[in-house]
Amino acid sequence: MQYLPNIIFVVLLIVGIGFFVKNVSRLKRNIFLGKEASLTDNKPQRWKNMAKIALGQSKMVVRPIAGALHIIVYVGFVIINIEVLEIILDGIFGTHRMFAVLGPVYDFLIGSFEVLALLVIIAVVVFWIRRNIIKLKRFFKPEMEGWPKKDGNLILYIELVLMVLFLTMNGADYQLQQMGAEHYAAAGSFPISSFIAPMFEGMSISTLVLIERTAWWVHIAGILFFLNYLYYSKHLHILLAFPNTYYGKLTPKGQFRNLQSVTDEVRMMMDPDADPYAEPTEDAVVPDKFGASDVQDLSWVQLLNAYTCTECGRCTSECPANQTGKKLSPRKIMMDTRDRLEEVGKNIDANNGEFKDDGKQLLNDYITPEELWACTSCNACVEACPISIDPLSIIMDMRQYLVMEESAAPTDLNNMMGNIENNGAPWPFNQMDRLNWSKES
Amino acid sequence: MASELKVPTMAEFFASGTVPEVLFWVGCAGSFDDRAKKITKAFVKILNKANVSFAVLGTEESCTGDPAKRAGNEFLFQMQAVTNIEVLNAYEIKKIVTACPHCFNTIKNEYPGLGGNYEVVHHTQFLKDLLNDGKISMEGGNFKGKRITFHDPCYLGRANGVYEAPRDLIRKLDAELIEMKSCKQRGLCCGAGGAQMFKEPEKGDKDVNIERTEQALETKPEIIAAGCPFCNTMMTDGVKNKEKEGDVQVMDIAEMIATAEDL
Numbered sequence: 094m095q096y097l098p099n100i101i102f103v104v105l106l107i108v109g110i111g112f113f114v115k116n117v118s119r120l121k122r123n124i125f126l127g128k129e130a131s132l133t134d135n136k137p138q139r140w141k142n143m144a145k146i147a148l149g150q151s152k153m154v155v156r157p158i159a160g161a162l163h164i165i166v167y168v169g170f171v172i173i174n175i176e177v178l179e180i181i182l183d184g185i186f187g188t189h190r191m192f193a194v195l196g197p198v199y200d201f202l203i204g205s206f207e208v209l210a211l212l213v214i215i216a217v218v219v220f221w222i223r224r225n226i227i228k229l230k231r232f233f234k235p236e237m238e239g240w241p242k243k244d245g246n247l248i249l250y251i252e253l254v255l256m257v258l259f260l261t262m263n264g265a266d267y268q269l270q271q272m273g274a275e276h277y278a279a280a281g282s283f284p285i286s287s288f289i290a291p292m293f294e295g296m297s298i299s300t301l302v303l304i305e306r307t308a309w310w311v312h313i314a315g316i317l318f319f320l321n322y323l324y325y326s327k328h329l330h331i332l333l334a335f336p337n338t339y340y341g342k343l344t345p346k347g348q349f350r351n352l353q354s355v356t357d358e359v360r361m362m363m364d365p366d367a368d369p370y371a372e373p374t375e376d377a378v379v380p381d382k383f384g385a386s387d388v389q390d391l392s393w394v395q396l397l398n399a400y401t402c403t404e405c406g407r408c409t410s411e412c413p414a415n416q417t418g419k420k421l422s423p424r425k426i427m428m429d430t431r432d433r434l435e436e437v438g439k440n441i442d443a444n445n446g447e448f449k450d451d452g453k454q455l456l457n458d459y460i461t462p463e464e465l466w467a468c469t470s471c472n473a474c475v476e477a478c479p480i481s482i483d484p485l486s487i488i489m490d491m492r493q494y495l496v497m498e499e500s501a502a503p504t505d506l507n508n509m510m511g512n513i514e515n516n517g518a519p520w521p522f523n524q525m526d527r528l529n530w531s532k533e534s
Numbered sequence: 535m536a537s538e539l540k541v542p543t544m545a546e547f548f549a550s551g552t553v554p555e556v557l558f559w560v561g562c563a564g565s566f567d568d569r570a571k572k573i574t575k576a577f578v579k580i581l582n583k584a585n586v587s588f589a590v591l592g593t594e595e596s597c598t599g600d601p602a603k604r605a606g607n608e609f610l611f612q613m614q615a616v617t618n619i620e621v622l623n624a625y626e627i628k629k630i631v632t633a634c635p636h637c638f639n640t641i642k643n644e645y646p647g648l649g650g651n652y653e654v655v656h657h658t659q660f661l662k663d664l665l666n667d668g669k670i671s672m673e674g675g676n677f678k679g680k681r682i683t684f685h686d687p688c689y690l691g692r693a694n695g696v697y698e699a700p701r702d703l704i705r706k707l708d709a710e711l712i713e714m715k716s717c718k719q720r721g722l723c724c725g726a727g728g729a730q731m732f733k734e735p736e737k738g739d740k741d742v743n744i745e746r747t748e749q750a751l752e753t754k755p756e757i758i759a760a761g762c763p764f765c766n767t768m769m770t771d772g773v774k775n776k777e778k779e780g781d782v783q784v785m786d787i788a789e790m791i792a793t794a795e796d797l
Binding site: 155344345346347348349351352355356358359360362363383384411413414416417418419420421463466467468469470471472473475476477489491492493494495496497502503505506508509510513514517518519520522524525526527528529530531533 | 597599601639642643647689745
């Protein structure tokens, strides 16, 4: 019976991590429903971008308050994970504070974790105030109603509870160490939790052990729960920000992709030797659908973008269309893409690995043409994203579908395009008059 | 008023067996829009004054395809691009200057993939080079001490990272450059990009150009400087809407330099 806690712990760990692995494979499957995109070029630049933007948080600090608070939570999250490693090893081997052998180094580590934990608590509280008391405008757009709003707060609650549990565990431990309790040898320094230790004064050793153990178990169970919460949450960005910044756009923001399928057709049309009546050859490939009307028409990077979005709304708050009351919100474009992708993924799961037409698509059922046509292609959203998401590319791909597959451009734009086709300018002026300005006074 | 504009065409250069240093890509707005034509002429005046060897394509120029591509018509864009590239390559063009950031972006970034490789510069970059090389001198004159704010064109700034060339020129005019609350990387669009210029805006609370004009007017400028014919139109309309056209002028940087030089 002596090993019962160890066994329970290992089972908990296996279930927690196993479930997470399952979610990761589902995530990967869904992302690769997207079309191929070759992004193996310029690896040094890609690593540099990842180091700077994701690891170094370079774009977070464009907004200094949110940026500084975010860095605290981020650094806290990363560093406190060293402690989680000890907790896991202790849990498996039934030891207590296994790393205590490190002596003064251990004291320093535990001390820094405690300071960080307090800072994280403060940052989380400020974040909560910004969302719920100050009610920052970007958290209250229509797309944030329901789950996204709840999700945002839940994450803060979970982080708060985890940090409080961590400090409670340490505080009780510290008190036990002071009392010279068995198994609680003096180890670590407790600059923060020593302040909560007085709360435990007068408690018996057995009560304190119960408190310490409860906090320890709930803390690690909470971490495993949080790990599995990610897949259902905007919080997935803590993992995907890294690949997403790696695969981010390297070309100038103004450079939009030239469609190869169109280039092939244009080449053929311009080729005087091409026989327009030729029978298609055996190996002729059916041309791609032009543009995107559903998630499978997008590239896997665009789908990775969608899962990476943490709904911070910096894109939407910088969007000229959104600022002037239009329906377009770049954040909604990303959220809709993810929601539809999830729907498609579930459809595939329910139909033995085959997607069964559900009569729905990303266009119209999620994103309306009105939103798409409000975009000025100004790249403000792309610039604003702290983790290199490109909502503009999705908008442009969907416009291509509307125009080239459905001929559904607004009338004014059809006139503009007609003018370009007929006289080489977006207005109805004769190309032969192009130089008239030079003779006008 | 200075002498008549000298606007040689590529065809003329070709006939005489010579090549100009640079092609001036005028663009559709610069060729046809009454307001933008003034920018074109101002730029040509400076080129003439500096004795720059340049040419235009004239009637051989056609839309780059930018508004078609941004409207989703990749097919029309590539037809335009391939046709233009054929003309440009036939004349063995090496360097292109344009006063339109949309033409600039398209030719610089999207033509290479279709066989058109040129050195492309925006006219503010070109003017700055002329200044650095001592080919034009700029004395502030009538712009000295004036409050000027610069509106970043999206396709020059964010899209291609050109923020300083236009600002350097404004400073050279001894003017007081005042930045709007959102500028450079975070500059707000004028509302014309992505083919919006050619359609009615979607339903909303206000038009984008009004929002941007309000931001510009907050700086209490005497001049709103622009570097794009479309931004120029949008900001001019915005200023009119606010009934400020008596106090605030919208000017392209080329026009400011031409005026300062009394051209």
